[in-house]
């Protein structure tokens with residue numbers, strides 16, 4: 001059992017040490033980046049959940065919870081319903097971030113959302129990114 005694990009470990013090591021010099025030589029031949037290939041490939045995947053996590057925290061700290069629930073309509077629509085209505089893209093994130101800051105009504109009914117003028121556009125966008133990432 002121990003021998004198998006050891007052999008596996010060696011194999012992983014061998015593969016890792018085999019692929020990195022190869023990639024490194026290909027990057028150094030074209031550009032002079034100092035970043036290792038491993039970090040460049042991991043960055044985009046790690047960034048998105050971080051923004052969502054931040055948005056979730058910002059929402060928890062704000063007054064949104066008084067009118068919104070993740071899965072149920074309260075005074076405002078449920079986040080999953082908003083996510084179902086708007087696909088997650090730059091245009092929608094921009095538009096909804098503006099709407100949260102300015103407030104307004106008419107999309108979901110005649111009850112208005114209060115303005116959040118103290119909120120920065122960046123924070124509002126993070127909140128929207130989190131909301132639109134929720135699916136039923």
Ligand code: HEC
Nearest residue numbers: 062063064067075076105106107108109111112113114127
């Ligand atoms: C006073 C209650 C209230 C608060 C507080 C509130 N909302 Fe709303 N929200 C609403 C209502 C009502 C609507 C539906 C507006 C409409 O029909 O256009 C809405 C709509 C939305 C929409 C969809 C807008 C659209 O045009 O489809 C988003 C996104 C949203 N709220 C996010 C938030 C976030 C994030 C917060 C916290 C910063 C927040 N809301 C705080 C009541 C509220």
